[in-house]
Amino acid sequence: MLILDYIFFKGLTEVIWYGVLAGAFVAWxxxxxxxxxxIPLQIVSVAAxxxxxxNLGILANEAKWDARMEDAKRQVKEAEVExxxxxxxxxxxxxxxxxxxxxxxxxxxxxxxxxxxxxxxxLAAKNGQPTTPQTVIQNLSEEERKKYENMNADQKxxxxxxxxALIKNAKECPIVPKIIxxxxxxxxxxxxxxxxxxxxxx
Amino acid sequence: MKKLTILxxxxxxxxxxxxxxxxxxxSFPEQKDKTLLESCPELKKIEGDQIAITQLLKAxxxxxxxxxxxxxxxxxxxxxxxxxKKKWETHKWKD
Numbered sequence: 001m002l003i004l005d006y007i008f009f010k011g012l013t014e015v016i017w018y019g020v021l022a023g024a025f026v027a028w029x030x031x032x033x034x035x036x037x038x039i040p041l042q043i044v045s046v047a048a049x050x051x052x053x054x055n056l057g058i059l060a061n062e063a064k065w066d067a068r069m070e071d072a073k074r075q076v077k078e079a080e081v082e083x084x085x086x087x088x089x090x091x092x093x094x095x096x097x098x099x100x101x102x103x104x105x106x107x108x109x110x111x112x113x114x115x116x117x118x119x120x121x122x123l124a125a126k127n128g129q130p131t132t133p134q135t136v137i138q139n140l141s142e143e144e145r146k147k148y149e150n151m152n153a154d155q156k157x158x159x160x161x162x163x164x165a166l167i168k169n170a171k172e173c174p175i176v177p178k179i180i181x182x183x184x185x186x187x188x189x190x191x192x193x194x195x196x197x198x199x200x201x202x
Numbered sequence: 203m204k205k206l207t208i209l210x211x212x213x214x215x216x217x218x219x220x221x222x223x224x225x226x227x228x229s230f231p232e233q234k235d236k237t238l239l240e241s242c243p244e245l246k247k248i249e250g251d252q253i254a255i256t257q258l259l260k261a262x263x264x265x266x267x268x269x270x271x272x273x274x275x276x277x278x279x280x281x282x283x284x285x286x287k288k289k290w291e292t293h294k295w296k297d
Contacts, residue, residue, distance in 0.1 A: 116256035
């Protein structure tokens with residue numbers, strides 16, 4: 001299509017304006033031969049020269065401009081492709097970081113859940129035995145128990161003391177005061193309103 | 203004839219003095235990580251009347267997790283903005 005466009009539009013237009021220039025030259029020569037029409041011929045010649053040069057200038061400028069446009073479009077395309085690749089790479093990195101965070105979060109959540117269950121079960125045992133760190137540790141997950149078994153004597157003692165402190169706390173203060181819970185819930189709900197917008201304002 | 207010559211030169215110069223702007227447009231970069239387009243979730247509240255310390259711990263851990271998820275989103279947006287800005291600024295027109 002571009003070739004046809006050039007031949008039938010730009011090419012033809014160029015030929016016409018070169019023809020006008022040639023006409024100007026012919027009229028100029030003719031003005032010396034045909035003395036009767038000298039002035040009109042010179043006027044026509046100058047007018048044709050101006051018109052021809054002006055329009056050929058426009059065509060040349062247009063061609064230069066088209067080439068620049070093509071180059072600009074190519075540069076834009078290249079920049080867009082490069083940016084897209086970069087953003088794909090960033091998305092992959094984000095997914096990886098999110099995966100690692102999810103694992104860490106799940107581990108913390110799991111530990112808290114197991115500790116809650118182990119303590120609750122140990123305290124609820126109705127076999128007449130006092131709740132000791134050992135009864136809580138027995139109720140922990142296998143992974144946690146193995147971790148405990150692999151500890152040295154000092155580490156075991158420290159861990160047992162921590163569990164004992166937890167049992168003591170659970171016995172003495174089985175329920176967290178409501179005022180503390182209310183305060184925490186209030187703080188959790190104190191979200192800035194601007195962050196709550198689900199869509200753009202019209 | 204001198205006047206005509208001046209007119210001719212003016213006309214020739216005028217033919218080349220057309221100023222245009224490049225009518226080409228670079229589209230705004232797309233966010234490929236769709237999770238970044240989601241708002242951060244609400245923090246979890248503690249439900250019930252008889253709350254044990256370990257249940258409180260669970261709620262705190264849940265909310266810490268939510269914070270770090272949201273914090274990661276924020277960090278990723280900062281990285282995205284900085285990287286795209288850098289890329290945008292380094293792409294100058296080459297004539």
